[in-house]
Amino acid sequence: MIAKPSGKFLLLAPLLLFLGLAYAVPFLGVVRWSFTLPEPGIGQYKAVFSDPLVRSVFLRTLRICLIVTVASLLAAYAIAYVWVRGTRTQRMLAEFCILVPFWISVLTRAFGWLALLSNRGLINTWLQAAGIIGSPLALARNELGVIIGMTHFLIPFAVFPIASAMRSIDERVLLAARGMGASRSRIFWTVFVPLTYGGLIGAALIVFVFALGFFVTPAILGGGRSVMVAELVYLRIFQSPDWGLGAAISVILVLFIAALLALMRRFIKPAHLIG
Amino acid sequence: MPQHNRKVEIGQMDEARAAEITAEGIGKTFGAFRALKDLSLDIRRGEFLTLLGPSGSGKTTFLMILAGFVDPSEGRLMMNGKDITNIPAEDRSYGMVFQGYALFPHLTVEQNIAFPLKVRRRTPSDIKRRVGAMIERVGLGGHEKKLPAKLSGGQQQRVALARALVFGPSVLLLDEPFSALDKNLRAMMQEEVKRLHQETGTTFVFVTHDQSEALALSSRVAIFNHGELLQIGKPQDVYERPASRFVAEFLGEINLLPLEHVSRNGSGATGRFEDRAIIFDQTAEKIGHEAVAAIRPEHMHLTETPPAGCNAITCCVEGTTYLGALTKYHLKTKTGTQIAVSMPTAAMSSFHPQKDVWVSWPTREGFLLPAGK
Structure with missing residues (x-):
């Protein structure tokens, strides 16, 4: 039986109700705080743009997100290539590498990286034992640690749209290029890669938008020394009761992400992002 | 083979205008399936050879082996007397038109046609000149800057042909290029391909399952079934003197009458039917x-x-089908053999047979095939 249009809306109703109660209503509350706390006006928004600390956190967040996006895209492209065009064994291996991190909580993964990267972590211990380095390398509790942890988390999200674009390439187009005498590297760079641009743009936006709101990974691997925007909001609201500023930062972040998503819709159909 | 030598090789192959290719005992097995069995065939310099057969007959597999995209399991391939069995597709330097065209969707018409020239590192001025001439030749003027998705099926087909011919390949391979076109466009493109063959003088190898297309275009037709080459010859020869019942039936409708007491009689023969x-x-x-x-x-x-x-x-008349210029009569002999006769409709205006009629044919038409399937 096929439901009438009104019937289909009925099926969506629980989700719409949940989104409304759990996201829209609280967000409107946050918006109100940003204009009313500690006193009515747009003072908190002025503070966001004038406060050097807030500004440096925003700039750091943008820098980390850009680096993470580029790193995730490069890694995801290689993984997606093996996943889509590899042999049977390679495909299974790639699938395993994509899915297993998906099933492990973000908290567990952040602590896992800490165990690898910290001063007394596996990497530094081994390198010191092997006599390659004298003192431990600063791999965690700084921006590098945050970037490594976030990139690792976000790679699978970049793999899906890229793999989807790779799958939709007509095999005969690649054969045609070969038949015309093109070398493998020429086919890759002038045919294969350009035909995946849509997937790359979609992946870049997804990773970037996700990265902007990261909280757990930077909090654990940054060790308080490379605070990102989400952590700043947390600090403002829970540690230095400055609800108005925290709320204003949240609102700006949400608007920025909404603008990016609107941009994404122009480049790529939502269905492509899922693969 | 080092990159440096490869380019030289491509250049040399371009020089030979039209190539001749000899397949010697080519076989191909996919797992337990034998797609091609012991195929030997000469493709003559500058001819238009059509590989004809139903789907799964091995014709496309053979084309892919010619192109170098598929390696034969046995046998070898010679071009102009040189063994090319192990030369990969990118070094054979043949033109190819794929089913569905396989144009580069992200490149304009111009860029699509320029691609094989860029691969060959031709100078920008040479590329511009050749691409311009090719666009003119296939009638795509005014569409240079368009993406393939903005073109009609026939225009995409022309881009595919232009791209495959622009570098002057010694062989052009065409894999069912017209299967997506409607009837009128198909006829137009067939004329176009025939003209391009005459103008370029290149060897064309064309795959189709459409017998009328094969007869209309080819210098010679090779008929395939179940991975075997059944017969090869000029269109008229294979149509009028098929070597087997399959070839006879695949090339067009044919009436088959079982004969008894067949005996040779000089260069001819006699037999009895009813x-x-x-x-x-x-x-x-x-x-x-x-x-x-x-x-x-x-x-x-x-x-x-x-x-x-x-x-x-x-025979007695069972029914008629009006086909415009022709009228087809469905008849049955005394012992129940079905017969179809097509007559020009104009000649039949004064003839309305109701029941028993005589079906006749000159003794020079008709031929004998072995009994059984």
Whole structure:
């Protein structure tokens, strides 16, 4: 039986109700705080743009997100290539590498990286034992640690749209290029890669938008020394009761992400992002 | 092979205008499936050879082996007397038109056609000149800057042809290029391909499952079935003198009459069908006691009285189909053999047979095929 249009809306109703109660209503509350706390006006928004600390956190967040996006895209492209065009064994291996991190909580993964990267972590211990380095390398509790942890988390999200674009390439187009005498590297760079641009743009936006709101990974691997925007909001609201500023930062972040998503819709159909 | 030598090789292959290719005992197995069995075939310099057969007959597999995209399991391939079996597709430097065209969707018409020239590192001015001339030749002027998605099926087809021919390949391979086009466009593109063949003088190898297309275009037709080459010859020869029942039936409708008491008689033969003597002016060497007479519907005539000097049998009319220029009669002989006869509609205006008629055909038409399948 096929439901009438009104019937289909009925099926969506629980989700719409949940989104409304759990996201829209609280967000409107946050918006109100940003204009009313500690006193009515747009003072908190002025503070966001004038406060050097807030500004440096925003700039750091943008820098980390850009680096993470580029790193995730490069890694995801290689993984997606093996996943889509590899042999049977390679495909299974790639699938395993994509899915297993998906099933492990973000908290567990952040602590896992800490165990690898910290001063007394596996990497530094081994390198010191092997006599390659004298003192431990600063791999965690700084921006590098945050970037490594976030990139690792976000790679699978970049793999899906890229793999989807790779799958939709007509095999005969690649054969045609070969038949015309093109070398493998020429086919890759002038045919294969350009035909995946849509997937790359979609992946870049997804990773970037996700990265902007990261909280757990930077909090654990940054060790308080490379605070990102989400952590700043947390600090403002829970540690230095400055609800108005925290709320204003949240609102700006949400608007920025909404603008990016609107941009994404122009480049790529939502269905492509899922693969 | 180092990159440096490879480019030289491509250059040399371009020089040979039209190539001749010899397949020697080519076989291909996919797992347990034998797609091609011991195929030997000469492709002559500058000819238009069509590989014809139903789907799964091995014709496309053979084209892919010619292109170098598929390695044969056995046998070898010679081009101009040189063994090319192990030369990969990118170094064979043949033009190819794929089913569905396989244009680069992200490149404009111009860039698509320029691609094989860029691969060959031609100078920008040379590329511009050749691409311009090719666009002119296939009638795509004004569409240079368009993406393939903005073109009609026929225009995409022209881009595919231009791209495959622009670097002057010694062989052009075409894999069912017209299967996506409607009937009128198809006829136009067939003319276009025929003209391009005459103008370029290049060797064309064309794959199709459409027998009328094969007969209309080719210098020679090679008919495939179940991975075997059944017959190769000029369109007229394979149509009028097929070597087997499959070839006879695949190339067009044909009436088959089981004969008894067949005996050779000089260069011809005689046999009996339902108490009537059937005479053939010519016949193949090997014909048994029992054989099948094969006559194309357009060679048969209907009359109300038995004509003289012809083979003739009696039939009753079961129905007619009006086909415009032709009218097709569905008939049945006394023993129940089905017969179809097509006659020009204009000639039938004064003839409305209701029941028993005479079906006749000249003794020079019709031929004998071995009995059984």
